[in-house]
Amino acid sequence: MAETPEQLWERARGSLRMPPVHEWRSWPFEGDLRPRELEPPGERERPRAGEGGVDCSRCGQPDEIYLWTNERWRLTAPPRNGLPVVVLLEPRVHCDFGSIPEELVPEIGPMLVRVEAAVRxxxxxxxxxxxxxxxxxxxxxxxFMGRPERLPQVIGTLAAIWDDVLPPTPEDVWEENLATVAATLR
Ligand SMILES: [Zn+2]
Structure with a gap:
């Protein structure tokens, strides 16, 4: 039988584990750590930005601010941060993964492959x-998070955290990297 969030929370209280992060090469921090207390479940899922397409910040953006677009897909970049290049692929139409229009489904694979290659x-x-x-x-x-080569710590899932730990990529480097992605896609 599936476990409710309340059951999980009761079971986890006082039993949280501390993984040996200090042994992980990719762990960006030093010092003693302990797990943060697990807050009890909420009444419902917290609403996400642009829920139901209402006041969606993505839908409202003009093509001009995007790195690359076609009839059905658009590619943008988050604010400049520590990783050398990060881009976001989104369908033009407002949908979630589970509600993506059927005609777009066959394009997901080729688009992921294309954008990955462009960032690479x-x-x-x-x-x-x-x-x-x-x-x-x-x-x-x-x-799509492009992590720098040959930095043995900046790997795996924690590359997403290193994005906030590394100092921001210089603006000219960031812009050039994004231009490379856009040019490769074109
Ligand atoms: Zn939207």
Missing amino acids: AVLHVGRVHVCRWGDGSEHLHWW
């Missing part, structure tokens, strides 16, 4: 992490 084309990108979380904005979007 940026000089000194070691690997591209392709992620979909979906807890922030309802408008479907995939993250």
